[in-house]
């Protein structure tokens with residue numbers, strides 16, 4: 001099916017200890033052999049062994065690199081084809097030279113994701129596993145990595161397969177009923193369909209519930225730090241980032257732009273946005289900054305609303321509170337080291353006790369309380385459970401929702417005694433949509449689109 005041999009640099013561009021070039025395909029060993037010189041020929045090497053040697057230009061005889069070559073023969077390889085990995089010195093120039101020689105000898109430069117695509121096309125992994133490989137590469141936290149690893153091992157695929165199997169059984173049952181209606185009474189079949197649909201719907205619901213958490217694990221919770229000037233927003237950013245990321249001064253209006261940083265709180269990744277203090281101002285630059293603060297505020301999943309505990313709430317803050325009522329908010333009452341003037345009871349009344357955290361960023365007080373508040377909002381303890389199957393891929397979520405609505409329709413139809421061959425169509429749709437998740441019934445263009453998200457050499 002796949003005939004040519006592909007090659008690419010598999011490590012990131014730039015300087016490093018080593019860089020690896022990967023070659024895959026029928027001719028991988030033969031092509032590599034033409035540019036390799038060592039004690040034995042690569043064609044004589046056993047599978048899954050490593051050899052020291054040199055890469056040379058067969059035309060000029062020039063020695064180009066000192067390398068280690070790993071030979072892995074099909075089918076026990078990442079792509080299920082013959083794979084050769086050449087480890088060179090980590091400079092850009094030498095790696096490029098070795099790659100060019102391989103291309104001259106008949107390899108073709110791989111497209112992004114083409115190695116993983118071959119693993120999929122050769123049946124070593126299914127589509128959701130391949131997509132998990134992208135997640136593995138992009139994982140921003142330990143936990144996101146574990147979830148992706150689990151998916152790449154096929155945990156989601158297994159659950160989808162069980163579901164599809166149940167639907168096939170249901171379809172077979174209906175088929176029998178269509179062919180031999182005298183064997184069954186309509187009522188029994190309808191009850192059976194409703195029962196099976198209810199089970200499948202519950203299972204899909206369970207997977208969809210994990211979707212929100214999956215997104216967070218992958219992308220981080222977009223968290224905006226907002227409040228009026230000088231309350232300690234940038235101090236909070238620096239405390240959570242554990243470095244002097246943002247400028248902190250006693251001048252109100254220090255921060256003028258949105259400052260972004262990824263941090264982890266109890267293993268939960270946050271995409272933290274420090275913003276300009278919100279107030280009326282005539283300063284043009286600050287006005288733009290305030291505008292950006294408001295945008296960050298409207299897009300955030302979580303808002304850390306910082307107030308100065310040493311002063312009563314001000315008019316602008318009351319307005320902000322009104323906007324924040326319906327959002328996910330943690331109020332940070334800062335400057336606890338100073339005599340307190342703020343209406344604490346009022347804040348607790350509006351946002352709830354566990355959503356108001358008292359801190360002194362100057363004296364490093366209250367940080368654990370804040371961490372707890374963040375963790376309790378998003379995971380309510382659920383993340384600690386051992387099941388790491390999270391649906392986090394937008395394509396999967398969309399397909400699950402479609403399968404869900406098809407099955408709901410089947411249920412409704414059975415309830416109102418619609419002819420069962422009509423119901424069969426809905427169930428079949430759901431079965432097909434679930435199949436698309438694992439790549440059982442996907443188009444070539446979709447496959448191309450999915451694999452183009454990969455980096456080169458993967």
Ligand SMILES: Nc1nc2c(ncn2[C@@H]2O[C@H](COP(=O)(O)OP(=O)(O)OP(=O)(O)O)[C@@H](O)[C@H]2O)c(=O)[nH]1
Pocket residue numbers: 228229230231232233234235236247248249250251252253254255256275276277278334335336337338359360361362363
């Ligand atoms: N006493 C006391 N001062 C603090 C505390 N936290 C921050 N400050 C001081 O408050 C001032 C303002 O802090 P920033 O972090 O720059 O405040 P900001 O909200 O980012 O201000 P803008 O960027 O101007 O909107 C600085 O002088 C900080 O040292 C605290 O817990 N206690």
Ligand SMILES: [Mg+2]
Pocket residue numbers: 233234235246247248254255275276277
């Ligand atoms: Mg600031």
